[in-house]
Amino acid sequence: MSQAAWRNISIGVSGFIVLGLGALVIANPGKIFFSWTFFFEVLIGGLLAGTLYSLVALGFVLIFKASGVFNFAQGAMTLFAALSLVRLIEITNSILLSMALTVVIMMALAYVIERLVLRPLVNQDVIIMFMATIGMTFLIDGFGQLVWGSDVYPLNLGIPQDPFEVQGVLLNQFDLVAGAVAALLVAVLAVFFQKTRIGRALRAVADDNQAALSVGIPLRHIWFIVWTVSGLVALVAGIMWGTKSGVQFSLALIALKALPVLILGGLTSIPGAIIGGLIVGAGEKLAEVFIGPLFGGAIENWFAYVLALLFLLFRPQGLFGEKIIERV
Amino acid sequence: MTVRRFGLGVVAATVAATGLWAASAAAQEQFIPLLTYRSGPFAPSGIPSANGFADYLALLNERDGGINGIKVTWEECETQYNNDRGVECYERLKNKGPTGASLVNPYSTGITYAILERAQRDKIPILSLGYGRTDAADGRVWPYAFPALATYWSNASAIVNFIAQKEGGHDKLKGKKIGHLFLESAYGREPIPVLQALAQRHGFELHTFPVSPPGNEQKAVWLQIGRQVRPDWLLMWGWGVMNATAVKEAAAVGYPRNKFIGVWWSGDETTVIPAGDAAKGYIATTFGSPGALYPVHRDIGRYVYDKGKGHGPRERIGEVLYNNAMVAAVVSTEAIRTAQGKYGVKSLRGEEVRWGLENLTLNAARINALGLEGVLPEIKLSCLDHEGGGWVRLQQWDGKQWKLISDWIAPDRALVRGQIEASAAKYAAEKQITPRDCSKEG
Numbered sequence: 001m002s003q004a005a006w007r008n009i010s011i012g013v014s015g016f017i018v019l020g021l022g023a024l025v026i027a028n029p030g031k032i033f034f035s036w037t038f039f040f041e042v043l044i045g046g047l048l049a050g051t052l053y054s055l056v057a058l059g060f061v062l063i064f065k066a067s068g069v070f071n072f073a074q075g076a077m078t079l080f081a082a083l084s085l086v087r088l089i090e091i092t093n094s095i096l097l098s099m100a101l102t103v104v105i106m107m108a109l110a111y112v113i114e115r116l117v118l119r120p121l122v123n124q125d126v127i128i129m130f131m132a133t134i135g136m137t138f139l140i141d142g143f144g145q146l147v148w149g150s151d152v153y154p155l156n157l158g159i160p161q162d163p164f165e166v167q168g169v170l171l172n173q174f175d176l177v178a179g180a181v182a183a184l185l186v187a188v189l190a191v192f193f194q195k196t197r198i199g200r201a202l203r204a205v206a207d208d209n210q211a212a213l214s215v216g217i218p219l220r221h222i223w224f225i226v227w228t229v230s231g232l233v234a235l236v237a238g239i240m241w242g243t244k245s246g247v248q249f250s251l252a253l254i255a256l257k258a259l260p261v262l263i264l265g266g267l268t269s270i271p272g273a274i275i276g277g278l279i280v281g282a283g284e285k286l287a288e289v290f291i292g293p294l295f296g297g298a299i300e301n302w303f304a305y306v307l308a309l310l311f312l313l314f315r316p317q318g319l320f321g322e323k324i325i326e327r328v
Numbered sequence: 329m330t331v332r333r334f335g336l337g338v339v340a341a342t343v344a345a346t347g348l349w350a351a352s353a354a355a356q357e358q359f360i361p362l363l364t365y366r367s368g369p370f371a372p373s374g375i376p377s378a379n380g381f382a383d384y385l386a387l388l389n390e391r392d393g394g395i396n397g398i399k400v401t402w403e404e405c406e407t408q409y410n411n412d413r414g415v416e417c418y419e420r421l422k423n424k425g426p427t428g429a430s431l432v433n434p435y436s437t438g439i440t441y442a443i444l445e446r447a448q449r450d451k452i453p454i455l456s457l458g459y460g461r462t463d464a465a466d467g468r469v470w471p472y473a474f475p476a477l478a479t480y481w482s483n484a485s486a487i488v489n490f491i492a493q494k495e496g497g498h499d500k501l502k503g504k505k506i507g508h509l510f511l512e513s514a515y516g517r518e519p520i521p522v523l524q525a526l527a528q529r530h531g532f533e534l535h536t537f538p539v540s541p542p543g544n545e546q547k548a549v550w551l552q553i554g555r556q557v558r559p560d561w562l563l564m565w566g567w568g569v570m571n572a573t574a575v576k577e578a579a580a581v582g583y584p585r586n587k588f589i590g591v592w593w594s595g596d597e598t599t600v601i602p603a604g605d606a607a608k609g610y611i612a613t614t615f616g617s618p619g620a621l622y623p624v625h626r627d628i629g630r631y632v633y634d635k636g637k638g639h640g641p642r643e644r645i646g647e648v649l650y651n652n653a654m655v656a657a658v659v660s661t662e663a664i665r666t667a668q669g670k671y672g673v674k675s676l677r678g679e680e681v682r683w684g685l686e687n688l689t690l691n692a693a694r695i696n697a698l699g700l701e702g703v704l705p706e707i708k709l710s711c712l713d714h715e716g717g718g719w720v721r722l723q724q725w726d727g728k729q730w731k732l733i734s735d736w737i738a739p740d741r742a743l744v745r746g747q748i749e750a751s752a753a754k755y756a757a758e759k760q761i762t763p764r765d766c767s768k769e770g
Contacts, residue, residue, distance in 0.1 A: 042551055049547050142367075150371035152572065154602040161606070163580050170555060172580045241544070245576065246602025249369040250542045250569035257545065288548035289556075298512035298538035300548055 034290065041169045042289045043282055048175035050281020051182040052244075055237040056258040057265065057273040058185065059230045064267045065206045066226035067118070068126055072133040075255025076140040077231055081106055082238025082247045083144050086153040095157060099235075106231030109140075114224045122219070141252055150249065155242040178240050182274065185236060189270050192229075202226055206268070260308035266321020275319060283307045358395060358664055358675055359425020360385065360402045363417050363434050368408035369542065370568050372598045373649055377435055378404065379640035380653030383628050386639070388661060390631040395665050396673045401425060407439060414439030415446070422450055427675045430664055431455050431685070433656050437515050440473075448472045452678035453685055455663075457656040458483075458592055458615055462518060465715035466752035467686065468763035472678075474685050474714045476659055477615045477707065478739070480591065481747060482718030484519035484563070485739035487589050487613060488526050490722055491561050493734075502531035507559035509549070509566070509574060512538040516565045519591075523563075525743060535559055543570025546577050554581025564590040571599035572607075579606035586611065589722070596648040600725040608727040613720040616655040616703055618730035620646025623699030624654070648723075648730060655704045662698075663688050686711050686769070705736045711766035718744060 056078065063071040071077075084105045088098035117132050160173040193199040204212040205222045213219055241251055257280075265276025284300040284307070292299045311318070362381060365374030385400045394400050403424060405417030414434055422429045431453040434440045440460040447454045448471070454460070455474045462481050464473035478486070491506070492498040508523055510516030520536065527534040535557050537549045543566060553562065562583065566574055571594045578588055586609040590599065595612020603610075625645055633642050644650060667676050667684025676684075690698075690707040705719040718741065722734040756763055 038551075038555060041555060042548065045547050045551055049545065145367055145371070150367055150375060152372040152598045152602050154604055156604055161576070161580065163582055170551075170581060174580070245544050245569050245573040246598075248372055248569055248598075248602070250544055253369070253542055254544065285548040285551075289552055292548070296538065297536070297549070298540045300545070301540035 037168045039286075039290075042285050044169060044171065045175070046282035046285030047278050048172075048179050048281070049285060050261075050277040050279070051175075051179040051274070052237075052240055052277075053257045053261045053280055054182050054274045054277030055178075055185065055233070055240060056254050057261040057277055058189070058270065059233040059237065060255075060258055060262055061265075061267060061270055061273045062189070062226055062230045062233060065270075066202045067129070067205070067209070067223060069118075069129040069133060070126075070267070071230070072130065072255070073136040073140055074230070074234060074258070075252040076137045076144070077106075077109070077234040078238045078241070078254060079247075079249065079251040080109070080140050080144040081231060081235035082155065082242040082251055083148040083153070085235065085239065086155050086242065086247045087148045089155075090153075102235055103232065106235060107228050110224055110227035110231050113227055114220060118223050118227075119220060137252075141249070145249070152246045152248040153242075155239065155247050157239065157243060159243055161243075174243070181236060181240060182277075185233065186270055186274055189229075189233075193270070198222075198225060257304075260304040262318070263308035264311050264318055266318025269318065269320030272318055272320030280304045280307060356394075356398055356675065357401045357425055358398050358430055359428070360400060360660060361417070361421035361424065361429045361432050362402050362404045363407050363414055363432065363436075363439065364404045365407050365409040365435065366404075367406060368410070370409040373568070373593075373596065374409065374435070375640065376596075376644060376647045376649040377653040379638075379644070380647075380650035381433065381657045382639040383632055383645070383650075384624075384654045384657035385661070386632045386637050387624070387628050390635060390637065391627055395661055396668055398664075398668070398673060398675065400661065407436065409436055409438075411436070411438045411442045415442050418443045418446065422452060425675070427677045428452070429678060430676060430681045431660055431678060433457070433660065434460070435653075437461075441514075444470075444473060450678065451682070453663075453682040455656060455660055455685070457659060458652065459515075463748050463751035463755060465713065465748050466763075467711050467714040468766060469752040469756045469761055470714065471711075471764060472682055474709065476685075476709060476714060476716050477655070477704070478718045478720050479715055479744070479748070480515075480518040480565070481522040481744045482715065482739035482741075483591055483613055483720055484522045485526060485744050486718065486720045486737045487563055487591075487722075488523070488530070489737050489739065490589070490734060492530070493737075498530050504532045504561070505535060505557060505559040506532050507535045507537055507553060507557060507562040509537045509539065509553065509562055509564045511543055511565060511567050511570050512540055513567075515567065519563075519565060522744060522747060525747065526740070529743070539566070539570055539574075541570075542568055544573055546570070546573055550574075550577040550581050550583075554578070554583045560587065562588045564588065564594045566590060566594040566599075570594075572602040575599060575603040575607045575610055578610075579603075585609035586724070589613070592648075592652065592720075595723065595730075598649075605727065607725050610725045611722055611733070612725075612730075614648060614652070614723050614730075614732075615705070615720055616648070616651035617721065617732060618646065618648050618651060618723055622701065622703050624703070627699060651703065655700075658698060658700060658704070659685075659688070659690075659707070662690060662694075685709055685714075711764065711769040713745075715748075 059074040063069055085098055085102040088101050092098050159177050163170055163172050201217045201222055204217055209219055241254055261276040261280050264279055265272030284304045287303040288300040364378035385402055388400055405421055407414040407417050429452050433455050437459045440456045453472045457476050460475040462479040464470040464475050465479055492501055523534050539546050539549055588610055590612040592613050600607035632638050663684035664681055666688050667680045671680045688709045707716040709716055718739045719736040721732055721736055723730040724733045
């Protein structure tokens with residue numbers, strides 16, 4: 001079957017799903033509560049929740065951009081960073097000192113990963129690298145619990161969390177802070193990638209690591225840097241998610257929230273991670289509130305993947321990802 | 329007799345004596361497998377539970393020399409709260425000790441379901457205190473399963489009775505909205521039939537709010553609760569990260585925490601401490617009173633921790649899950665003690681311990697003697713009733729500790745028991761099981 005035929009089928013299936021869901025909503029007025037104020041409240045809440053997903057997705061994008069490796073261990077790194085921070089705060093009683101020490105720990109982790117995992121596997125197939133990151137996930141999870149313990153640790157960095165209303169729409173200060181942090185992080189990373197020498201080197205390695213090597217870009221240093229930056233992004237994500245529900249093992253599972261975001265935004269685009277996060281956040285919250293009751297609720301997890309799959313049918317590379325063209 | 333023959337005789341006698349001594353030593357043990365989860369996503373709940381159970385067994389050995397002199401032995405097996413690992417642990421430990429496993433506490437509803445039929449075949453009682461399969465409370469159909477103290481159904485009914493108390497009577501429930509927030513799972517859905525029956529009886533509206541596992545993202549559902557439905561009271565059947573997240577989200581939408589009541593798995597320190605100030609006023613049920621305030625805790629400190637034999641940090645003795653697990657250990661060992669009254673003071677087999685469970689009575693005098701006054705309610709199990717009274721208490725988090733805010737509250741026994749028997753009878757019909765005649769049980 002031709003590509004055009006597949007696309008037509010995809011459009012047909014998507015249209016059917018959208019129309020079907022719309023019909024279900026209209027046919028069940030008793031089950032669905034709707035008002036525009038409430039709609040905007042859910043929409044804004046979803047967009048802000050989406051920024052938290054973007055924070056996790058950014059870590060994936062950074063490593064994929066620089067090395068073509070899908071880092072399955074990103075969730076474990078988020079947990080490890082947050083665990084290190086929260087336990088160090090207990091020991092040192094200083095948030096700033098603990099953050100500095102956690103940064104050092106994440107740098108050490110990046111060094112160990114580059115030295116013991118990436119360097120021996122250089123030039124191996126991408127799937128081998130991916131399998132290595134699966135192994136690293138369990139290693140980092142286990143090591144983190146061994147060193148820092150398996151309890152739930154509260155994390156309070158003084159981020160305000162009280163709700164307030166604007167024009168009847170309920171907002172939460174924490175969600176707004178999370179949105180601001182994500183925006184700031186994207187701006188910093190954009191400057192880093194576009195304007196700095198290291199950033200340009202990272203992009204060169206991402207394009208073709210053999211060519212980058214041939215012009216004198218030290219691949220090992222670049223990998224160390226990118227894994228460090230990814231570790232710092234994991235720390236930021238860990239802080240935001242840990243503040244939300246305590247630092248505990250389930251932080252490692254938030255990686256699953258990033259997957260549909262990556263499918264939507266593309267694996268190689270930092271703005272894509274943000275836009276993808278916003279779409280997934282808003283989409284799943286609207287679906288949960290306005291369509292969920294028709295299915296008995298709890299649909300947001302799988303609905304995010306439905307959304308991602310629909311995008312995959314039209315743009316396999318994601319909204320902002322690079323189109324893969326290979327000569328055969 | 330040659331010197332050589334004499335030598336061989338001495339060796340043989342020594343070997344035989346050693347064997348006999350070893351056998352008799354082994355015969356003086358009562359083995360209990362401990363299925364624990366000290367690692368993995370639910371470790372924060374698994375660690376205090378494992379410590380509470382093991383500390384009480386250690387106390388019996390150190391203070392009393394075991395149960396009537398029979399040493400209690402145990403072995404931990406890490407399940408990580410996974411059903412497959414739970415089954416593996418059960419299989420690995422069921423034949424340990426001189427008489428095999430006395431009984432097993434699976435510490436997971438999923439694992440309980442996974443080993444229910446195996447345990448029936450192996451004649452090893454399952455004690456699932458406060459969890460597990462609710463209709464297993466009908467001992468005629470489930471001779472080896474004991475969801476003792478209070479099932480999820482009793483718990484749900486007792487919470488509705490508590491709400492009725494607060495509202496000024498059951499008649500005041502008419503027209504009220506009661507929500508049920510739950511982890512989308514068999515566990516979370518378990519109390520819904522009872523809540524529906526109670527809603528019909530008392531005329532309140534029941535609204536259900538499922539949360540996708542693991543529950544670390546609940547914004548959408550809380551917008552429905554806090555901005556759309558606004559229930560007068562909200563129940564929670566949560567687990568793991570869902571609990572603290574829910575309490576925080578309640579604060580985020582301004583839902584009053586003193587109208588928010590969790591089941592006991594949503595009522596421990598891991599629920600409220602990560603939520604910080606947001607948790608102040610939050611209520612939960614319990615079947616093992618909180619705090620290290622009781623004589624049994626003093627004994628655990630003196631006989632176990634002072635000797636360096638404690639299983640966790642001393643300052644965590646008395647946490648909610650620690651006490652709940654300690655109560656499970658009390659019920660387990662008192663059942664063994666009861667069985668010793670019939671079968672003699674020796675190592676007992678699983679089916680003998682089952683008799684002990686079915687004839688277990690913990691009255692006020694016995695509870696006091698165990699140093700547990702106020703920690704657990706009076707219990708009487710029987711062939712017919714593997715649950716006991718179904719009593720629960722309500723506790724409230726004041727920002728620093730749990731405080732009891734009610735006396736023991738009974739469920740609507742007639743309604744709950746009726747549903748248990750109907751469900752068990754349906755299972756028996758499906759599986760072609762002939763229920764036991766309890767009048768013939770000795």
